[in-house]
Amino acid sequence: MRGIVKHFGGVHALRGVDLTVGAGEVHALLGENGAGKSTLMNVLSGVVRPDGGAIEIAGEPVELSTPADAQSAGIAMIHQELDLVPQSTVTENLFLGREPRTRLRTLDRAAMRRHARELLDDIGIELSPSRTLSSLRVGEQQMVAIAKALSLEARILVMDEPTSALSDSEVERLFAIIPRLRRRGVGVVFISHRMDEIAVVADRGTVMRDGGNAGTFVVAETAPADVIRMMVGQPIEQLFPDREPPRDDVRLAVRGLSVAEHPGGGRTEPRDVDLEVRAGEVVGLAGLLGAGRTELLDALFGLAGHRMAGTVELDGVPVRLASPRDAISAGVGYVPEDRRVSGLVMMESVAANIVLSALPALARAGWRRAARERSAVASSIRDLHIKTASAESAVGTLSGGNQQKVVFARHLLREPRLLLLDDPTRGVDIGAKSEIYRLLARLAAGGMAVLVASSELPELLGICDRIAVLRGGRIVTVLDGGSATQEAILAAASLEQHPTVEAR
Ligand SMILES: Nc1ncnc2c1ncn2[C@@H]1O[C@H](COP(=O)(O)OP(=O)(O)OP(=O)(O)O)[C@@H](O)[C@H]1O
Ligand SMILES: [Mg+2]
Structure with missing residues (x-):
């Protein structure tokens, strides 16, 4: 891509951007929120018409005026905002617009089911292809989008923050596919705000800033601090803020909280959870995929309704949390995991x-x-x-x-008196991350109690007074934020379930 220019009204989103991606290369695209990464990739996938610039694929100039043009030029994109049909099944979504037909030109449902199974197996996800998309977790929906993009046999595959909705084990499965793409000579553009991921998967990276190029680098030869400086324009002094110690008064007291299995199942509901969060305290929830972090936060926001048993007290007063309305009027706030679908108009x-x-x-x-x-x-x-x-x-x-x-x-x-947060910095850039940490520190200093789930362990270690580790819906240990280590959290989170522990 050479000299790509794009205006949206008065916004100069792209100011002549260059990007070169080799066959079999994984190229990271980085930059702060609003730098122009998605817009550049929307140009490549024919979704956005550029105002200027040129695109070549394998040395041939191409005109990509529509998504269909891009698809036939061998470009597939997994969008930041999922573009799947929620009411349709996994199978229908995988073959949307290119359904296999029988000789009589009717839908070949058997072939579709078989092929869908193969595609899902191929990327190692266990999902029934006949489930409707809206019944899946966000991470699972993302994996369906990835399976679909891979099935298009693209020459260029763009992943716009593919991991932002995935759990750690799903991310691992995704990363396991990447060497295969490399061998097939696919050029991969990988957008992510997570330096650790970029270090693992990418060969080179291009940094965008304010709609322009800020530099291109070889991942193995570049220190993360240099990349951050390229992105932000200045080094980040201190990612995690200094904190004030929490107060003595207990804001949230949870005793014997359990949630009966939802009729639909598939979730790890809380089991016998005892937990206290003091005013001014930030408590983290750690745990592997399916450990029940989100389910615990959901329950505290009244989303488990009458399936919830046990007692919850706020400032020493028992509260009823049978609905989000109850929770809100009790002074509980919740920023859920799937923010993108949560009520923006x-x-x-x-x-x-x-x-x-x-x-x-x-x-x-x-x-x-x-x-x-x-x-x-x-x-x-x-x-x-x-x-x-x-x-x-x-x-x-x-x-x-x-x-x-x-x-x-x-x-x-x-x-709110109690703020519940589920992966609050997913998808936000490093500068905004440090702003959010500072904001949480300020809110806590003002007396708010914060309960935050995260899959980024450095984040939990950086901002929490204490960290509760969940496994199978139970809190297995609570570690001191000041002295805990990633190893200690992981060990507690992944310990094999021992039968005697289970029986207790
Ligand atoms: N349809 C649109 N109309 C108006 N402005 C737009 C439109 N699409 C994008 N922009 C603007 O273009 C700029 C670049 O946005 P873009 O989505 O490409 O950023 P990004 O680098 O992908 O950020 P993020 O990391 O948050 O996803 C932003 O200022 C955005 O507000
Ligand atoms: Mg984007």
């Missing part, structure tokens, strides 16, 4: 999306107060570095990471 402005559910907190006697709303929105945009042309821009025009920050801002405006 894409056509509405950034401002409207931020104040949406904060309204009761900002209104007095039922009257909305425009000035207070405006200043709340302005400080959210400033504090979280939300990159947007203005507070009035439609949220749908923001980059993926910036949309996530909007969801985050909305939940913080409610000033």
